[in-house]
Structures are given as C-alpha cells and as structure tokens.
Amino acid sequence: MxxxxxxxxxxxxxxxxxxxxxxxxxxxxxxxxxxxxxxxxxxxxxxxxxxxxxxxxxxxxxVMPNRGHEILAELEKYFDVTIVTQNVDNLHERAGSSNVIHLHGSLFESRSTKxxxxxxxxxxxxxxxxxxxxxxxxxxxxxVWFGEMVPLMGVASEHARRADIFIVVGTSMVVYPAAGLIDYVPFESPKYVVDPNIPALTHIPYLHKIPEKASTGMEKLKAELLKNMS
The missing domain is CATH 3.30.1600.10 (SIR2/SIRT2 'Small Domain')
Structure with a gap:
C-alpha cells in the first residue's frame, strides 16, 4: 500500500x-x-x-467537515494516509481520518503552564x-504560539521523507517550518497542490497543480489517484 x-x-x-x-x-x-x-x-x-x-x-x-476532509478520510481505503495539519480544529478527525498530526496544537486540548x-x-x-x-x-x-518551538516537526518531516505521494491542500506555503515539509519529500515522488491560489513552488520536481478549493479539487485528485492504481 x-x-x-x-x-x-x-x-x-x-x-x-x-x-x-x-x-x-x-x-x-x-x-x-x-x-x-x-x-x-x-x-x-x-x-x-x-x-x-x-x-x-x-x-x-x-461547523461540519466538508467534502475535502471527507475525501482525505476516504483515501485510507486505498492508501496509507498521514495528515499533517496546521489547523487546530478537529475537522479531519470528525471526517474519519485516523492518523492526524497537529503541528500547531489542538483547540480541544489543554496543557499545564509549568x-x-x-x-x-x-x-x-x-x-x-x-x-x-x-x-x-x-x-x-x-x-503552539508565535515564538514557540513546533515539537512535532520532526515526526512530520519523517512522514514527508517516506511519502510515495505528497499532497498539499489549502495552504499558502508561507508559514514555516510547515512549508518546508515539501523539501523532505523524495525527488521522484509526485507532489500535488490543491488550492485556488497555487503557491510559487518552482523548485519542486514532479509538481502537479489543481487550482481549486479543497472540496472540488480533492474530488479530481481522488479520481486521478485511483485511476493511477489500475
């Protein structure tokens, strides 16, 4: 898989x-x-x-998860999927995704100040x-507030290193260190970007652009990924 x-x-x-x-x-x-x-x-x-x-x-x-969240969860039927999100909401989990890494923390957790x-x-x-x-x-x-370390960045970068396929959805790719994850992906692995405003990623090889919002763009990408399996 x-x-x-x-x-x-x-x-x-x-x-x-x-x-x-x-x-x-x-x-x-x-x-x-x-x-x-x-x-x-x-x-x-x-x-x-x-x-x-x-x-x-x-x-x-x-609010409720949208079709973009749902499709990412559905891909688990066919692939080993890990989601690294910059978002602090729980919409990926509510849509059914089982392996979600929250780089910037979670709204639905508290922690000790000491x-x-x-x-x-x-x-x-x-x-x-x-x-x-x-x-x-x-x-x-x-x-994770401004000025604080991103403790899960090492875990996320390891998942990027092992990606056969890397997908970027709904991010401008200007917030670091998250934006640097794509640089860890193997050279030959296809990379897909789904966003109405495609970030400038001219240095990235095997890059495929889907200039649409997550819900419609992910429908197209899911169809392409499943077609490539056959």
Whole structure:
C-alpha cells in the first residue's frame, strides 16, 4: 500500500466556515495576534487568551467537515494516509481520518503552564481561568504560539521523507517550518497542490497543480489517484 502524506492549512477549514488565520490588517478575528497567540500575550492577560480560544473552540464545534476532509478520510481505503495539519480544529478527525498530526496544537486540548507533558482533553468549548493541572498550575490552550518551538516537526518531516505521494491542500506555503515539509519529500515522488491560489513552488520536481478549493479539487485528485492504481 502506497504512503500518502498530506499537508493541510487554513483553506480546507475555511470551506467549513472557520475563518482563515489573519485578515489583511493583521488581525485575527478582530484581535491583535500578539495579544492572543504569544507567550507574552498569555503572561499579560491570560483571561483574554482563554476567552479568545473559547470562542474559536465554540465556533469549531458549530461547523461540519466538508467534502475535502471527507475525501482525505476516504483515501485510507486505498492508501496509507498521514495528515499533517496546521489547523487546530478537529475537522479531519470528525471526517474519519485516523492518523492526524497537529503541528500547531489542538483547540480541544489543554496543557499545564509549568509541565508541558501534562496534556488534557477539553470537553465542550470552555477552558476557564482557575482550571488547573494535577500539579496545581493554570491550564493553557495546547496551541503552539508565535515564538514557540513546533515539537512535532520532526515526526512530520519523517512522514514527508517516506511519502510515495505528497499532497498539499489549502495552504499558502508561507508559514514555516510547515512549508518546508515539501523539501523532505523524495525527488521522484509526485507532489500535488490543491488550492485556488497555487503557491510559487518552482523548485519542486514532479509538481502537479489543481487550482481549486479543497472540496472540488480533492474530488479530481481522488479520481486521478485511483485511476493511477489500475
């Protein structure tokens, strides 16, 4: 069974109704990202950060996976599929994907502010100020903020190295280190990019472009992949 490694970004979740990361003015849902997505913002006003992510979590629970998510899950019938996502929602899991790596963390997990190894599921949408880990420290969203290391990057790059097929869906390929994953893919492995605005990847060999949104673009790509199996 061939191995497919998929990198997904904000574009696939946007089709389900989750706004993309930042507006043109640098704001994220009306908030300055430095206030709600950095360690410094957390130190300054943890209640604001908690409320911001509570609203994001609530919104994520209100939407449904779209056809793009579903097709990626369906490909598991024919391929060994690993999804590396920059998204913090759980739409891939809800669509049925069984092997999802969240590079930037998960909205639906909290972790200790003192011991990063203490991670807990969040049931529902609310994480409150005063919610503490078993060691007595405040819980924070288990999100990789600006200025923090991306701990799962090594695991993700290993999946890219072993990819027989590499797929990029709904990302501008400008956010690093995630954007660098494509450089780990074997030279001869076909690479597919599905996005209405194809990123400039002129240095990438065996690149196939599908300039469409995730739902329709993945329908075309699934048909092509299955045709190539026969």
């Amino acid at each position: 061939k191995k497919i490694t998929v990198l997904t970004g904000a574009g696939i979740s946007a089709e389900s109704g989750i706004p993309t990361f930042r507006d043109a003015d640098g704001l994220w849902e009306g908030y300055d990202v430095m206030e709600v997505a950095t360690p410094e913002g957390w130190e300054k006003n943890p209640q604001l950060v908690l409320e911001f992510y509570n609203q994001r979590r609530k919104r994520a629970l209100e 011991n990063e190894n203490l991670v807990y599921p969040i049931n529902g949408w609310e994480l409150k100020f005063g919610d503490k880990c078993e060691e007595g420290s405040q819980l924070r969203p288990n999100i």
